[in-house]
Amino acid sequence: MPKPILEVWESLKRMADKADAEAIERIARAYAAGYSRVDPQVQALTEQLNSLTTAGQLTTARLQRTAAYKNLVNVITSELDDYSAYLRTEVTTEVTESGKRGLNAGTVLMIGALAFALGVESKDVPKDAVQTGDTTLSYLSQYLDPAGELFKRINGLSNYHGEQIAEGILERVAQGQNPMTIGKWITDAYGVGLTDSMRMMRTAQLYSYRQANRDIQAANGDVLQGVVWCTELDGLTCMSCVAMHGQVFDVGEICDDHHNGRCVMLPWVKGEPNPIDKTGEDWFNEQSEATQRSMMGNGKYDAWQEGKFNFDQLSNTYQDDVFGQMRGETPLKNLLGDD
Numbered sequence: 146m147p148k149p150i151l152e153v154w155e156s157l158k159r160m161a162d163k164a165d166a167e168a169i170e171r172i173a174r175a176y177a178a179g180y181s182r183v184d185p186q187v188q189a190l191t192e193q194l195n196s197l198t199t200a201g202q203l204t205t206a207r208l209q210r211t212a213a214y215k216n217l218v219n220v221i222t223s224e225l226d227d228y229s230a231y232l233r234t235e236v237t238t239e240v241t242e243s244g245k246r247g248l249n250a251g252t253v254l255m256i257g258a259l260a261f262a263l264g265v266e267s268k269d270v271p272k273d274a275v276q277t278g279d280t281t282l283s284y285l286s287q288y289l290d291p292a293g294e295l296f297k298r299i300n301g302l303s304n305y306h307g308e309q310i311a312e313g314i315l316e317r318v319a320q321g322q323n324p325m326t327i328g329k330w331i332t333d334a335y336g337v338g339l340t341d342s343m344r345m346m347r348t349a350q351l352y353s354y355r356q357a358n359r360d361i362q363a364a365n366g367d368v369l370q371g372v373v374w375c376t377e378l379d380g381l382t383c384m385s386c387v388a389m390h391g392q393v394f395d396v397g398e399i400c401d402d403h404h405n406g407r408c409v410m411l412p413w414v415k416g417e418p419n420p421i422d423k424t425g426e427d428w429f430n431e432q433s434e435a436t437q438r439s440m441m442g443n444g445k446y447d448a449w450q451e452g453k454f455n456f457d458q459l460s461n462t463y464q465d466d467v468f469g470q471m472r473g474e475t476p477l478k479n480l481l482g483d484d
């Protein structure tokens with residue numbers, strides 16, 4: 146018996162997640178190594194703040210003239226510059242590798258969908274039944290353009306975060322915060338750059354994978370009824386993705402999921418039933434009230450119970466400079482309208 150397409154997708158997804166996670170771990174290690182060079186300067190600044198405080202001489206103007214402050218700002222800027230250069234290389238490699246995995250996965254899904262329709266094993270689907278289409282990953286030039294939005298974001302890491310930290314220290318001194326608190330804040334603020342870069346890397350990987358998957362589906366449009374949004378449903382899934390699960394789109398539409406989103410479009414072969422037989426809404430209706438409340442939040446849960454909005458309104462679109470149209474969960478105030 147051939148496997149249902151959802152099962153084929155689950156094993157492909159596990160492979161993609163593993164490969165993506167390895168890349169994310171590499172960039173996190175590089176970031177931590179950079180911080181190990183920043184940390185001694187944070188300690189030196191904390192000591193400087195302590196001694197100026199004890200001497201009753203702590204002002205922002207005075208602090209800005211100290212070697213401790215200048216050294217810290219310089220080392221943060223140079224570490225983040227180095228990290229940006231490293232990240233450009235990693236993103237280039239990973240987005241390309243993700244695209245190749247997406248092409249492969251798109252092909253495996255098409256073969257799996259046809260096998261299921263024909264009632265044969267995947268290996269028995271005729272080789273020429275699935276079109277490969279454009280395998281050059283031409284869309285990559287858009288993401289990997291040195292003057293493009295993705296690289297602009299990566300290059301902005303050091304300027305943006307360096308400035309935020311340099312100014313944040315002075316603001317906190319002006320507010321009279323104690324040196325230990327300021328030192329702790331610097332460490333946390335430095336960590337924000339890692340969170341940002343992990344989100345960029347992960348989303349770029351996922352979009353490259355989905356673009357390749359979309360290209361394969363477009364090349365096989367003549368045998369497809371459409372494509373179906375597929376979400377991994379669990380208690381942590383956002384309500385936008387729950388609402389999208391099972392929704393049908395034209396062949397060639399990309400899965401425009403939010404940052405870090407794990408959804409995909411599955412092929413729906415002509416003459417076959419929708420590969421997703423239970424929608425996200427049906428799944429959600431079967432969950433306990435406690436799960437529904439924790440997933441929606443109490444405000445939305447109550448409004449939903451009172452029939453103030455339709456389930457599919459939980460997902461809405463927005464524009465992102467790097468990835469174009471993306472989906473996210475509709476805020477409660479938008480669900481309730483202006484009144």
Ligand SMILES: [Zn+2]
Pocket residue numbers: 382383384385386387403406
């Ligand atoms: Zn989501």
